[in-house]
Amino acid sequence: MSVTLKDVAQAARVSVSTASRALTGTGLTSERTQQRLVRIARELGYRPNPIARGLKTGQSRLVALLVHNLTNASFQVMAEVVQARLKALGYQMLLCIGGDDPQQESDTLTTLVDHRIDGLIVVPTGKNGPQLKALSKDVPIVCLVRRDDATDLETVLADDPQGAYLGTRHLIELGHKRIGLIVGRQDTTSGRERLSGYVRALREAGIARDDTLIHAGHFEPETGATCARKLLDLPRPPSAIFVANHEATLGVLRVTAERNIVIPDDLSLLCYEDMPWFEWHRPAISIVDNGARDLANLAVDRLLHRMDAKGNGNDGVREYRVGAKLIQRDSCRQFDAPAPARSGKSKSSLSKSSAAKSAKV
Amino acid sequence: MSVTLKDVAQAARVSVSTASRALTGTGLTSERTQQRLVRIARELGYRPNPIARGLKTGQSRLVALLVHNLTNASFQVMAEVVQARLKALGYQMLLCIGGDDPQQESDTLTTLVDHRIDGLIVVPTGKNGPQLKALSKDVPIVCLVRRDDATDLETVLADDPQGAYLGTRHLIELGHKRIGLIVGRQDTTSGRERLSGYVRALREAGIARDDTLIHAGHFEPETGATCARKLLDLPRPPSAIFVANHEATLGVLRVTAERNIVIPDDLSLLCYEDMPWFEWHRPAISIVDNGARDLANLAVDRLLHRMDAKGNGNDGVREYRVGAKLIQRDSCRQFDAPAPARSGKSKSSLSKSSAAKSAKV
DNA sequence: AGCGTTTCTGCAATCGTTTGCAGTCTATCG
């Protein structure tokens, strides 16, 4: 069907081996035949068959990225970054969706190595450590965002302890003392680390930890709603909520909307990880930015390094951290009195403060 | 490195050909040896090498989905649907991001056919018709969401004329007479068709078309902002805006927020295509749903059909339409008086109407 | 027993590349 190396060789009246060497630029060809072959190949529209090449070389020029889903904005930008970087290097990205489900992850992983991918960036569920470890002998692997504790794979992580600390401190500085935390499952790296950052900020500020204010749960909007209700139903509800479980945000917003709770007047809200619409939401939602773009770039860097190094790429470093930063918008407010005056005035004060804060951070 | 067919054959003391036939189930093997080989293969952990198989059979078990980006919620659900369907059939999805850029699209396409993908679902830019047409000789292709006019490829489209008609009529029924339209580029199928649906609804209602109310532009938030400003700066601004350009929505919201325009009191807003947060936004945003999930499913159906039919899968049908439907939430409001009373009362009327409408549709 | 079927198995070619090895050619030097 398509033009093969043999066709090119015949047209140029040389052997396939010469043609191969000339076109791949593997040294030993005379300048003249080399150029001639390149020209002929172009004329004939020759495109090397990656399958055949892959069979011989064991490489596929395919790099896989395995994420949980695509609704998460962080994964979106990661996918786009990874795709762009890889394409520039002549690789195709194989984007896979694992749904944070160990079984699916496991299936996908085997399919991927079957297909002889050249590298893998994975956001692990954390339940397939042994498999990942085994596969890492055959193909360079870099973990992203989460660590799989059962492996010693190179891992690129957000600095979640710092991010959670930053966010919590921000709320404390605004005068909040009762700060609700909605955080991810405690069997994930990020879940544990964000909790620890929160706790540390509290401790530093001399605020006693109150476990009724802390809720950990699955990465789903429903979780956010459930946790938010529990928090708001407390005898002494928090004056601020830190949603450190990205997927839970929508659920929290639904509950506050249902109950006509005005943000930030009645409740300050701080979220972890950005979403495109946070900026346009009214009030615009303040966040702790986990640096998705940087994370993806670093992961690609590390992967490429390992791929080059062919096995002996152990630099000793096992874990890379990408700093988080606070982006202030309009959903957090100074907490002064035990209960703010509930009146028409609050609205104007909101717009004032929002105008002041909406400057780029 | 890994177990090959040869290893299995040796272990079973048969030839590779017998092993191959037994494991692929290509008939001609005795029941006994067949079962024996299957058992041995499992014991040895044999996994067929898709690369080698692909070289011989010309198939890769890879199906590509080429979309513009991943920020668009419709593309997200399409990707997830396609992935799920294909995986169930033993295919791997190759998800590619083309950025609605003809050059990138073209590059990606050639890489994909190089990799001998078994099928392709593509949201075409519309600028690479000839190439697509040429490739369709080698690999089954189905176009999604947009048509490439330079081809006669099988295409799965949303029923945009109907959707736009539905949305516009809804606004008209609410009493709106001046309805702004922000729509996509007119060199895309959806752009043209949505405009036509809008025009038809107007005509049916006996409302004269006013071109100052119609703005077409690129698929970017910035476009939305620009167009919204133009509309609102009109001597007689519209009482409703129909944002039929999905990507423009955020821009429109920014402008209304900037100008303290209260939706739906001061302005009714209707958007095309859903986003996960539309439902949680205050007010929840009414939409015309393009049926992304159905579109994706249909596209997969058609592709599989073509892949089975091996070339002669021309059923005559070239175009499939998936119906749109209106989902009413809280961003559209009855328009009665020329100008509604602008006072504190408007707020309470908002919460009333929103409460009434927020029932599931 | 001999023969023709039928059923199963193995040989070997093939897919399109890459690559070790050996052979050919040119040029350079003694």
Place this chain on the structure above:
DNA sequence: CGATAGACTGCAAACGATTGCAGAAACGCT
């Protein structure tokens, strides 16, 4: 002018599977 190194080139064997063809085994039948 002949030897020899050096630079190219071609042959052929891989890579791991599939598959047409022919041979072998088993079986039933007369």
